[in-house]
Amino acid sequence: MRKVAVVGIGMTPFGELWDMSLRSLGIEAGLNAMVDAGLSSDEIDALYVGNMSSGRFLGQEHIAAMISDQAGFTRRNLPAIRVEAGEASGALAFREAFLSVAAEIHDVVIVGGAEKMTDVSDAMAQEIFAASVDQEWESFFGATVPSLYAMMARRHMLEYGTTREQMAEVPVNGHRNAAKNPNAHFRNQITVDAVIGSGPVATPLGVLDCAPVSDGASAVVLAPLEIAKRMTDRPVMIAGSGTATDSISLHHRKTLSGIPATTIASRLAYKRSGLSAKHIDIAEVHDNYSISGIMAVEDLGFVPRGQGGPAFQEGRFSADGEIPINLSGGLKAQGQPLGAIGIAQVVEVVRQLRGEGGERQVGNPEVGLTQCVGGTGGTCVVHVLKVV
């Protein structure tokens, strides 16, 4: 397998974008990535698209071909492949695109993630979210995604003594970072007290523990490293990629206080990159709920199990901490357009590794990690990226 690099990154702002359709979002992110790569659409060989539920949000399936058409790729009838894995759709699409270049199926590939979520009611949006957990055994009986994560939070509190205050540090950190991100859905700062006092969604989680419903898109261009070196002075290599599945229903899971698929996917990604948790300089993790951020740093091996809460409280994952986490603001503050998340994580990590983080740049990181979860952990995808 040959080495593969990210040669272009692009995204739209995330938020309630009433004037943008799915196709305009997809095109804007894609064009930004192509401009960043210095490529025209004639130099692209294939398109991968990550999207969770355009069928339900918009009544539109077949969107890889649709975006391919809008981007001008159908002039050359390029292959266009949509990949879906719940909230991990973008991350899994990125992985498929990466593998297709690594395995010499394609040379230059663009992979985009997009979701248009605000054209339906909030109640419908929550119902669509719940399509990534078990419809027959969970959501049909009234379990929402936040209620399932609330159970995981309760279990984590019971097993490890994790406190409400510790959990609240996760969104506080996200909002603090997002304040410096012009693309973020929320740029206001929040406090631990505000999180704890926020309206209950599924106890112990309040509204400020939960990532929002956002519109948005993100895209990256991938090329073989050898070609990438001729295109840019700062190619960022995909050093390792791992994915793992698990039961999509929580009651079949081996544990509730962690996401086993994250642990396994990260082990695979570490192994393939020849690196380990101790080499990670920055990370973008799946903080759809505050408990998710705590489970992530434990599942990824950044801290021993049970130490996620205290570590967040000690600021070890703040912008000036040991491993700055979610410098973009994460799902909580940068926003949560489902299919776009996994690729937006890569966009942020590449931005930081290139030293282009602007106001929120943290030193000279060399290795970054992304972790993206579908449902409550039915799928996890982890990537390790590295400055060449």
Add this chain to the structure above:
Amino acid sequence: MRKVAVVGIGMTPFGELWDMSLRSLGIEAGLNAMVDAGLSSDEIDALYVGNMSSGRFLGQEHIAAMISDQAGFTRRNLPAIRVEAGEASGALAFREAFLSVAAEIHDVVIVGGAEKMTDVSDAMAQEIFAASVDQEWESFFGATVPSLYAMMARRHMLEYGTTREQMAEVPVNGHRNAAKNPNAHFRNQITVDAVIGSGPVATPLGVLDCAPVSDGASAVVLAPLEIAKRMTDRPVMIAGSGTATDSISLHHRKTLSGIPATTIASRLAYKRSGLSAKHIDIAEVHDNYSISGIMAVEDLGFVPRGQGGPAFQEGRFSADGEIPINLSGGLKAQGQPLGAIGIAQVVEVVRQLRGEGGERQVGNPEVGLTQCVGGTGGTCVVHVLKVV
């Protein structure tokens, strides 16, 4: 790229299967394919799933992980990837799975296609069908998929003098073949007069010109050819694969009397296989409407443009003709569970190439082709399969 073979095939019956859920369908087809390959789930490396719209049919996304779990693959946390491209979802999933083995990403892969369509009303099913064409520019304004194909039929009649009688031969052929297929949704024979006299859906297409709404699943196991040779006496090789995209909206298409994506995808598949239309012994084509069968044989190069109608009328595509088409019964008579179609086509071709077609076996075919279309031609996927 190494050579890849189909080493196992399986499917469920197609039809209105009130007692089967999507997961039970997926498992039945998958188990049949694994039994056929003589493999246990421990010998599989990854799962690909083709499905068009489980989100809207069932409120369930994230189904690759779901089926992976039911199949026992989550014990080993295997990668599970859902691919969607409208009605071509199964065919594109097959292509992604094939490429992953060819490129040595995986060794033994199972790829399944499934759709559970009968849990919604017929009106809703038609609305979901229309999610594969352009929601914003076509279906929102009332265009249904049959009405778009009806326009293509009208145009074909105008340009080439294709007659109503000629079109009717396509479903007549399908039903004739399906009579010998125990898995088929419809096993009754029909006549040209019956098709022409059937209740109008979108003139000139009547109800007997249109493939049904079906439940069903299909699956195949893929392995590197070298391994396949040790597993079976009759490995069937994937000699070539091609995919192409085009505008998903008809009004942006270069022609209405053919599907350009089919022509391009087939040229790619022919080129990669070193074969051409004249080498094809049997084919499974996308006959969702009678006009589609006629366009397919022209777009694939089996007959010159405009000769599809007369050729069907002359019986050149009957079971005893030059190139027997849709020996399974095709979408029209075997049935049309959207995500399952593309893989069911492969199942039938492999069955015939192995000489296991039973009552409907036609001689000793050596090369077979499958052609699967998303929407009205936004995506097409073509495979050429060959006895080793």
